[in-house]
Amino acid sequence: MIAVTRRTFSVGALVAGTLAIPAISRAQGKPRLVVIGGGPAGATVAKYVAKDSKGAIDVTLVEPLKTFVTCFHSNLYLGDYRTWDSIGHDYALERYGVKQVHQMAKAIDREKKQVALADGTRLDYDRLVVAPGIDLNFDSVPGWSEAAAEAMPHAWKPGPQTQLLKKQLDALEDGATIVMIAPPNPYRCPPGPYERVSCMAHVLKGKGHKKSRIVVIDPKEKFSKQALFQEGWQTHYPGMVEWQDPQMHGGVKEVDPDAMTVTTDFETIQAKLVNVIPAQMAGRIARDAGLVDETGFCPIEAADMKSKKDPNIYVLGDAAIAGAMPKSAFAANSQAKVVAMMVRGELTGSRTFPARYANTCWSIIAPEDTVKVGGRYEAKDGKIAEVEGFVSKLKESPELRRQTTDENMGWYQGIVADVFS
């Protein structure tokens, strides 16, 4: 069995063109998997590899946070549907044998197959999973910056930014103008900006606002679940939301975080709250390691999520270019199960099956009014392609929308149990 595993490994190394490296430094011990990033992608891989290999693979999860706040359902916190504490989760993965290192991974040495941590420690790996999520491009909106995000928050990575946006939202008085600058494709959570608009509108409506409005300046011609959102805004928040496509605003010329203004090609809007959701790219460590292409995200093999740049590395979740799959927690969790299977196949010779991916994204529009979009996906002609898809329909019954709301809340409990415990 060991001989088979070694041969498999050597073949991998040969294919990789890394035969010169003493690849079997693990010969005395167990094969080692290092996972960078403890979100729904990385934590799921770590858990399933450790659990299903029953100790045969040494699994280390590198994630600085001890309590992970989920980006998914953080809009529900903004909208008063959830508490802050309910979207934070501690890890309980030791039971499966996952070793957790609460540090930032600083760099990947692909030649030596090592990950350097913030404190200088180096972790050797036989296979590496890179799941750092996204970084924000602070230069993508003129006048905006990381410093400006203290006045005009992005709240697109959960944490203090989310709480800052909530504080600003709750402080608004009637007659306020909110401007959201929506992101260009591709970005984390395609329906997310529009669900956020719905959640902000819900808070304003709940406080009895009659004159406040939300203006969305969008660089895109269309967006996810557009007809459903627009129908919902008309039904629940008539006259409150104004969505502008590029034809209508002509582009963002500048934002001024001191004056709280947003200037487009056509007008300058004086706002009380500006939410800038900028362009995005794969997390820094993936970029520094040369795992990205010209898009700023990581190309992968559709059949197994293996990096096209390095056969010892898998990239999944928001950092990866996953074809038709959106950047979502559900997608990341689904990809993670494929990766866990493939890693075990490579390192211990366990059975593997053709990759099957799935996704569903739920979006809350108003209390008991939730819509969803999703599908299943397979590797086809080198790309992850949608094999079957579905989306909620316009004018669905309140009963169905209520059921979808329950499903959304149930999914959240399900996925966090699956990822973190």
Add this chain to the structure above:
Amino acid sequence: MTPRRAIAVVVAVVGIVSAVVATTVAVGLVTTMPAATARAQEVATSGIGATPAALPAGDRELGEYLSSECVTCHQLSGRYDGIPPIVGWPEETFVEILGEYRAKKRENPVMRSIAVKFTDEEIAALAAYFGSLRPRID
């Protein structure tokens, strides 16, 4: 009510009626499991003769592997938070219901999309695996 009908009703109810009703029925299912179902579970969890003789035996190990997709939504503990629990069902019921989603006789598009890719063997495997688990409601 037979166990099969009880579960069919749960799924149907969750499909069309409000959460309050669904919760009541679902909780009813997992806490007041009919005696026949409880016996089937004991047989299944004992690891001997894990399936009734009339059914083709599902490959529990394959089922455990395939189950990773299901547990993104359906909690292994059998807990109900808005998505119906699927642990501890009689295998034939599980096979029947998942088969109906695959045949698009049941409505939920998420479940249709999930079910359509499973073969008979895989559905039987999932039924064997989930059927072997007991709800763990804290």
